[in-house]
Amino acid sequence: MKRTVFGHWNPVSRMRGRRLVSKLLLGGLGSLVVGGLVTLGVEGVPQVRAAETPVLRAAVLKIGTVNWELSTIQRRGFDRENGFSLEVKPYADNGATRVALEGGEADVAVADWIWVARQRAAGKDYVFLPYSRAVGGLVVPKESTAKSLEDLKGQKIGIAGGPVDKSWLILQAYAREKHGFDLAGETEQVFGAPPLIFKTALQGETAGAINFWHFLAKMKAAGMRELISVETASSALGLNPDIPLLGYVMKESYLNDNPKMAKALYGASRAAKALLASDDAVWDEIRPMMNAKSDAQFDTLKTDFRAGMPAPGNVDEDEAATFFALMARLGGAKLVGDAKELPAGLFVKVE
Known part of the structure; x- marks a missing residue:
């Protein structure tokens, strides 16, 4: 038996x-x-x-350019290589992505660090991980004779982002402090959504336009000329134009529970940037989501995206504090809320 x-x-x-x-x-x-x-x-x-692989849920604008990087991370497995699995959750507008982050429906969203500083000063435990330094500028029609901001006196300027748009504030400060010219007082401003500013500028309804960087890229591809970049104006004001304005936003409480996630996301982001910066072929993979109507738009978007890639490393907090002080002075409470100075602990240390 x-x-x-x-x-x-x-x-x-x-x-x-x-x-x-x-x-x-x-x-x-x-x-x-x-x-x-x-x-x-x-x-x-x-x-x-x-399961040993944690999932990172990213709330993003459905048509946002950050998707180009996130898609590359997923397609090439840079998330897995850095010990996590990226889940992208698209939303119709930026407000919804921030609600998702605050409500715990997402672990990370994308915003500029001025906004993050405002939230942190209001008591929220948000922190910032650098993603892009892409900023805008002011463009004019190709037939325009304008050579400086002063040449726009008495004319219309289309502005995306509203009266406290950071590009608009910096250009005002530049015109006043370097040329004694009141840009806001001596021109007529037309505020609107980026697509509207794009359309009216191409139709010649405004003498100049300030828009988000990817719309500006398409405007330049259509023949418009950059009169001055925010990068040039920032440098003239003694600001560091290499400070990455846009970044990944997370909660400190989340990072306390997932202490390796910030560097893991940063590592995946840098790997995707390195590939996008060096390999033209990889852009063919993401072209369908770029909404490029022509090869000229595609090439300009690619060039400007690459130009907006920040150097690796931590954000210089002293230089950021100088930048924030200028924004607080120009934008006031409408821009920075209750923040009087750069909140401590705002920037995640990546190195």
Whole structure:
């Protein structure tokens, strides 16, 4: 008679045992198996091991340019290489992405650090991880004779982003402090959504336009000329134009629970940037999401995206404080809220 180490061999018991294992695998443990890995232990009894790869949920604007980088991260496996799995959650507008972050529906969103500083000063535990230094500028029609901002006196300027748009504020400061010219007082401003400013500028309804960088890229591809960049104006004002304005925003409480995630995301981001900066072929993969209507638009978008890639390393907090002080002086509470100075702990240390 056959025996096992546990006693007499019983074919009925053996069959029941097999059925039990099947039920555990396919039924009773279903909710656990979905999120983990199943291994067989002693006598074939299943053991469930929790998944080792954490998921990072990113709330992004559905048509946002950050998707170019995030798609590259996913396609090339840079998230897995850095120990996490990226899940992209698209939303219709930036406000919805921020609600998702605040409400715990997402772990990370994208915003500029001036906004993050405002939220932090208001008591929220948001922190900033650098992503892009892409900024705008002011463009004029190709037939325009304007050579400086002063040449726009008495004319209309289309501005995306509203009266406290950061590009608009910097250009005002530049015109006043370097040329003694009141840009806001001596011109007529037309504020509107980026697509509207794009359209009216191309139709010649404004003498100049300030828009988000990717719309400006398309405007330049259509023949418009950059009169002055925000980068040039910032440098003239003694600001560091290399400070990355846009970044990934997370909660400190989330990073306390996931202490490796900030550097993991940063590592994946830098890997994607390195590939996008050096390999033209990879752009063919993301071209469908770029909404480029022509090869000229595609090439300009690619060039300007690359130009907006910040150098690796931590944000210089002293230079950021100088920049923030200017924004607070020019934009006031409408821009920075209750923040009087750069909040401590705003920038995540990546090195």
